[in-house]
Amino acid sequence: MPLTRLTALAARPWRLALLSCLLGVGITLLWHTLSTPGPVLFVKLHNQLPQIVPLVVFEHGNDFTQERITLTQLQAGETRVVALNHRPGMGYTVTIPWSATRQTSVCVGKFTDSWVNELSITADGIVSH
Structure with a gap:
């Protein structure tokens, strides 16, 4: 009897494709739910220059990961929001390479429990609010 059902599925390939698609969607949803x-x-980040x-x-x-995110062409007066896979209070480094010999670099985000940090790029450097 099971052989007959398998033969029936093979005779209608769209059913096999639909079943495979539904199974794939189900597995994907389960994986995303379990590994969020x-x-x-x-x-x-606000450019005040x-x-x-x-x-x-x-x-x-941290102990298991290292992440580097690069923003390009931050326009004068522009504000961008960056999402880091990081916990508050652990700190992160923000670097602006102005030229081959000059850069501005600062470690920010330590000693805070806020999930939103605000930074400004000013003539005095990178300022945390």
Whole structure:
């Protein structure tokens, strides 16, 4: 009897395709439900300079991961929000390479339990609010 049902499925390939698709969607939903990462740390970055900031590099890590996020062409007056896979209070480094010989770098985010950090790029450097 099972052989007859298998033969019936093979005779109608669209049923086999539909069954495979539904099975794939179900497995994908289950996987995403079971492996949802923790909350993310948001960093709101505002360029208060009258010029474009060519690159902004965020770096952080912990026992198991190392992450590097690069923003490009941050326009004058522009604000961007970056999501870091990181917990508050652990700190992260923000670096702006202005040229081959000059950069601005700061470690921010330590000693805070906020899930949203605000930073400004000013003439005095990178300022945390």
